[in-house]
Amino acid sequence: MRPRTKLLMNIVLLVAPGLTPLIPVWALPHLSAFLKARGHRVKLLDYNAGYGIPMPHQGGLWWDLAYAEKYFSSHPETKQRLLCDILSFQPDLVGFSVFKCCAGSSMYLGRELKAMKKPPLVVFGGPQACRLPRESAFADALVPAEGEKAMLDLIDLAEKRRPWGPVPGAIMLRGAEACYGGPPEEVQDLDSLPMPDFTGVDASPYSTKMTPFSFNRGCRNKCRFCTSCSLWPGFRSHSAKRIYEEMLHLKRNHGAGHMFASCTAVNLDRGILDELCDRIIAGGEALSWEGLAVFHPGLNVPLLKKMAKAGCHYLSFGLESGSDTVLERMGKPFTAAVAAQVMRDAFAAGVDIGVNIILGFPGETEQEIEETKAFLVENNKYLFGGISYPHECGIGGRSPMCFAPEEYGVNPATLENRLSWESADGKLTHQTRLERIRSFVEWARAAGIKIQDDPIAPPDVHTDTPHDPPLYGPT
Template sequence: MKVGLAFLPAWIPYNPPLGITCISAVIEREGHEVSLFDYNAYIYDQIKDKHGELWLMDESPKWAEIEVFKKEIYPLIKTYLFKLVKDILSQKLDAIGFSIYNSNSHPTMIVIQNLRRIFPELKIFISGARVDEPLATELFKLKLVDAAIMGEGEQTTTEILEYWSSDEERDEILGAVYFNKSGEVIWGKKRPLLNIKDLPIPDFSKFDLDRYTSNGFPVEFSRGCVAKCTFCSETNYWVSFRTKSARQIVDEFKYHYDNYGVNQFRIVDSLMNGNHRLLEDMCDIILEEKHTFYWHGFCRISNKLTPALLKKMRDAGCTYINYGIESGSQNVLNLMKKRYKLSEILETVKHTKNSNIEVHAQILIGFPGETWFNFYETLRMLKILRGYFTRIYPGIPLSVTRQTYLYDNLDEYNVKLGSGEKWRTKNFSNTYTIRLIRHWILKKYLKYINITQGYPLEVE
């Protein structure tokens, strides 16, 4: 089949999108012809001079809130969304898949609606972190998609395409919701987890690499997370923590260097140190073979990140680590189920800086149960460690999102949902307005203590 895979804004366009590239590598291996449409980077490139700030992390609520999106963003990107529709139709594809996240769901739905109206015979499928049972139910009721992939997409997409290429009926396709040949909606059971060691290396050759704002490529060491933070959906989405081998990771670095001259890599995992033995083995191979690679990514605070391991990581090319610290209050850390102590934060941050690895950190404001004193504790921690941090990401105030422990246990946290970001605690101790005020104070305080903040649109 001739298949397209598309990714729409908004996502900071540092690198080519990894999700659709991974699926492309697998279905091409099965003989399908694949076209890739990164309209996130394309649209950013067209309007960045006047409106590039809309791709900043702080602006993501504007893309997620439908009324704000319609008023402030849609008029700016409307022309490009219809260009994508034309591009897809001009390819004379048999099927088109869209990767959906919270921040790109509205642009994606607009493109899907127009494709369905203009070319109803085109098979449309969706995958990504935003795809869950409520969304699938809504889209199948409206008959906007032919298949929705729940969870990992590589094998399920392959089987969906095989099904559409065949005249034979199937009782179900694991991991998929789809219309069968009689027009009935079939809900497949969960698919067993993939062995990611069996996946091919992603091929970025189909992208215009000049459009991206860094010179690196995204790479994954693992899928899943060893932690179970209550606000995070990644644990539920990936289900279980799995890794590639150290040899595979280094070979993937080498492949990208040999084929593209790229030796800078953004590790997209929930955490690079889910398996400290793997991390050290990878560093050993890089050092033994004398490669020059530069890489960075997220880590979990851990006393297993010893000075010796951190030094080895630096020698093997680790340039910075982004820690999901989230709070300087032990009470809030416990509510989040972070499972580490404040003393471990102080120790790990200092060891990292002393190893000549830049320290970046995430701060999450407004977790239910966070008091004004707890918020002050976070500011105090930032002041104590201000000489160690290179950059702090204040992000946006906490959202209560589906597929999280918090969302599934609202009563435990005394939370009442509202529209969009506007949830509150039942006793009004934590409201959207309070979270906005604390977030504003945090950003002003970071400026006051001279810590660089936020995700830049362009990086070296």
């Protein structure tokens, strides 16, 4: 890491309206601490808690720019309050953490800031950044993946210590021009990063009452439908010592009661997970936590019992299907038998679990859906958390499936957005997949399978497709 810059900057990091307040955004407190450690002044703003703005479950369609324009036009006092909260800090740079559900509100506020006489540098980061319009009217830069090192370069740009041009990990925007800086420079030693700083984050309105903590970045698996391998190509993990210290830090300094491991899976490195549990148990201070996990034979009764003793109460798994044929086509690193064994072991160890289901994977047959149903019936008693409302299989523009759709029997001409795809024979369409989901949910409820409610999901506006510009420039 470079030394702190000579000029101190005022930086606002925010989440625009539209993100249902379940758990605070993990990235902003970490980026805030990173920038403060380099001498900058940072203010965190979360417009999803405490502002009285309608959220998606209350009718707020914040993924839609037209909705944001209409709402703020009829609520000018709210618009002024949001902008004043930003501008009162006299920011040199404003960074947005953008999700699909708040894409429209982010674009609206970014455009308002950009239209000022002396605008701050506006940066869109987060999982939706690469899918937003590459227009300088909304932002000066897009940072699709890891942002620490890219942010330092953008600060240099804002300080006019470097000319406008390529920034690794960023897409620079000026007029109609987009300048690609190539893949990000990832932080290899995650332990070198400072402890997160949640100053300014009011966690009280969040319904889950969970505080996110660091664990690892990236994923060792390459599921065919997932874009993580494109955005986070390198898997890295904090040490067990650092994870434990961060959990203590969050409890003692930020009042964290129950914590959520912010990563793709807590057991991607079993050695680190095992040592973390040993440290928590030996430390004697009660910690309560949960996270995502992947089915693996190594996640057995002894380890799960140790996790329970160390305060892990719940794990969520991406099962997706109970058919080995479908799991293999998806690129999942386990079989249905392995998944069932882990579920039984978790039950025996006292760790509650839930699973996600995906329906409509290319080539999935009615018989394979019946295999998933049979799997769930057989293992229902182990599913304290039940199953998610089934997800429709989408083909993201940067997933392995999108690069070779014909290999999966998909008609490439139908890839207008991630849910528009059709099978080559025309039998599997968006509508037929929705019908499969409706029928599956009806069956699950009749069969006594605990199933979550249908989530309020935004339509696929601004989503990635194979027709999008490349993520980091021409290939």
